[in-house]
Amino acid sequence: MSRRDDRRKKVEEAFAEFRVAVSAALGAVSREHRLLAEERAQDMFELIVRGEGVDKALNDPVLQPALQNPRFRERLLGVLRDREHAFREWTDNGPSRLARLVEVANSPASLPHEDWLGKPGHHDGSEGVPELWRVGTGVVPSAPEQQPFPVAVPLLDHSHLHVMSTVDTRSTADTLVENLLLRVLSHFQPGLVHVHVWDVNQLTGSLPGLYPLTRAGLLTVHDPSRLQEMLDELSDHIRRVHTKVLVDGHLTLHSVSNEGRRTEPWHVAVLFGNRQPLREEHQQQLQRVARNGLASGVQLFIVDIPITVNSPVETIRLHDNGTAACTMTGKHVTVTIDPALPRAKVPRACAAIAEKREERRNRMGAFADLTREPHWTENAATCVLAPVGFDDGEPVCVRLGDTSPHALIGGPSGSGKTNFLYAMLGSLAARYSPDELELYLLDFKEGVSFAQFAPGLKDKSWLPHARLVGVNVNTDREFGVALLKFLADEMRRRADAAKRHEVTKLEQLREEDPEGRWPRIVAVIDEFQYLFGERDQVTAQATQLLEDVARRGRSQGIHLVLSSQDVAGIEGFWGKSAIFEQFTVRIALPKARRVLAEPGNDAAVELPRWHAVINHDSGVKPGNEIARIPDSTTKGTFDLLQNVLWNRDHSKPPSLFDGSRTPLLDELPDFLDLGPGDPNPTILLGQVIDVAGSAAKVRLARTPGRNIAVIGSVVEDAAAVLGGAAASLGRQHEPGEATFSLCCLVDEALPNARHLEKRLVAAGHTVNLIRVDGVRELLDDTARQINSFITGTAETPPKPHYLVLYAVDAAHTLLEQKDPTTRASGVDSLRTVLKHGPENRTHVLGWWRGVQRLKSSLSPGVYDDIGAWVAFDVQGKELLSLGPEQVMAWSPRPQRGLFFDRFEHSRPQVVIPFDTREEVL
């Protein structure tokens, strides 16, 4: 080998070495490059899959090759792992939690139709209203596992429903609406949901399965051309609910019925459109209905009408593929609307609902329906509400509260006023406990229609709410005044308490003073026109008190219910618009005059028998509600309820004022309270006409004038007063401490005097029964004794001595005779006793049979020695010299006396003499 060749070879070898080295270097670079490119491709893949969303990416045809490429597998698995991790909480708990939320126990609101379709509902709203109503099944397509869950929407009181469909999915929209309506209709008791349907395209045809409801008035199908009419109807309903039901601070029916069962039905209005906007005026009115409807129980289902509403609304959009999205679940949930209910079963279910409703309508209407259990569960903080009758099977209520404080009831004799009052009182008494409601019941009618409420001889039960029952009050108009006075005092007591708590109304007072007992008071005066029957002091007082209570009682929870045969005749009452305007609740029985607004509201003229117009708007026509009033007075109605309530609480019997009964002295609390110890004893002369049934009292202080005169010709009246007076004194002295001289000057009074003698002797007192032959001696001796006290010659201090003189004037001639030696007459002695006796513990309780006869016993023109008197059959003007000018108004009436105590009274009082016979006990 040449040197040249050798060099060449070496060069070639070197080149080969170089090439190997270069290619080795180049190979490493390209591998590096390839690896980098692959990594970048995987990053890009992950970025795209994550960016696009794993679900979308998995279905993206462009990405399919990459998704299949094993080189990206790891990255895809990583993304899927992350997604699963992110969904873990939802996958584990989400669907089951939703299912639980949507489920309402035993309710068509969530159960499958097999459980309820065809069975009319029974809920009356008192146990709450389902918040969500099922519409279909949802899935989250993006979730790793497609677990279905129920989808429900809020409805009644909470939200309207807006459904938008496409041409192909309109039937699904119909299904959705029908299903929801059937769920709602089948949950509540028939009658509590009314459906209105308007379809822009069809006169009939929409929701045909619901048609059987029309015969029960639960479905109204509106003419396509008369949308206005339906919207007007809904607007009127909303207005009515606002003025009638949403009172006393309630803003929604929902909050009203939180206090009990739902009384106002829901109105569900379904509007089917054609995806075109409504005419502007309809659009606006629909928006108004939507805005105010939910609070008043008006619910809209708006289908295929583009509309924006300024109130809660749930929207369901149906897509062409048959699925839906709704605002409740958001865009990530695909909803499949529940399939249509079995075709044949829907009309049958609606027929069953209609039938039940009819049955209820016919069945509801008895007194027992007004007064169902549970009893005593209502709260009277804002008002008292009583169903009094039925309209189409639905209860019609009377409400007494701050905005409708007092009620006026009118109807001719026999039209059912008393029966109405029984219905109202029964309903109130069943709903409110005696701690929530007190009743004061006064009946001016002759007869005893309110006697039922007080314990009687046969039926010992009473109405536990009754605090006062006044019967046979027809001649004792003063008792009406006494009741009004009592209410006025109670009103002031409540106002003072409210002031102390810095509030103004009863409702607030109850909140501020939860421990206090602040029931609402309802005072009923039947035939109240008697109260204003004459132009006298009683009418004047009654008018003034009534005005006071009517105006200011409302905020203190004091309500008046006045009833009369002839409201038209009560001029004094109608003239006083200040009173009359307060009686915003008007109840007219058939043929009642003047109770409702006249002219313009003659609803009472046409009213059938046993019906009433109930009007809470001062009698103007739009406020009329007509109700059939159940029989509430025959046996087995009110009496039965009273017995049930009485058995529950008979701790406090009411005070009973019975104008036909004579009060028994030995039962009178004021008499039983008397006892020895008071140096100035109190005498009881009879019972005054007041709410407490208190006694007419005179304190026998040791001051001049503390003698009592009874004036009148009837021995029983006079003897009852003298007997009551002496017996009450007997109770206040220890045995032997006082002397009673009973001087009986006419035979007719002898049994009474003897009876009194027996009573006093039995109590251990010294009693002398003297007849006419001893009267002179008694008076002369007593006068002498008194003179010895006056002149200071007496040996012992004066002891109580009471001279009970029956028919003093019968001895007048005898007493006029003068003593031949002293020239003093018996009349002089009597005058001395009257004049100086009281200071020396000697008092005369005397009966004179006429005013002139009394005056003859007194020093001429000086009548001060008689400080207190009770007059019976004496005209007022005759009494003028003995009392204030008000005595002029007195017209005598049987068994009633006029009582005046110069020391205590500014005006006289009417008293009822006692029955003093102990043996009647």
Ligand SMILES: Nc1ncnc2c1ncn2[C@@H]1O[C@H](COP(=O)(O)OP(=O)(O)OP(=O)(O)O)[C@@H](O)[C@H]1O
């Ligand atoms: N809703 C009714 N259903 C059945 N019977 C009724 C109804 N209302 C009243 N009655 C009956 O009619 C009669 C008269 O009724 P009620 O005494 O209530 O009338 P009134 O208006 O108070 O009459 P008056 O003023 O003469 O007492 C009673 O026998 C009563 O039982």
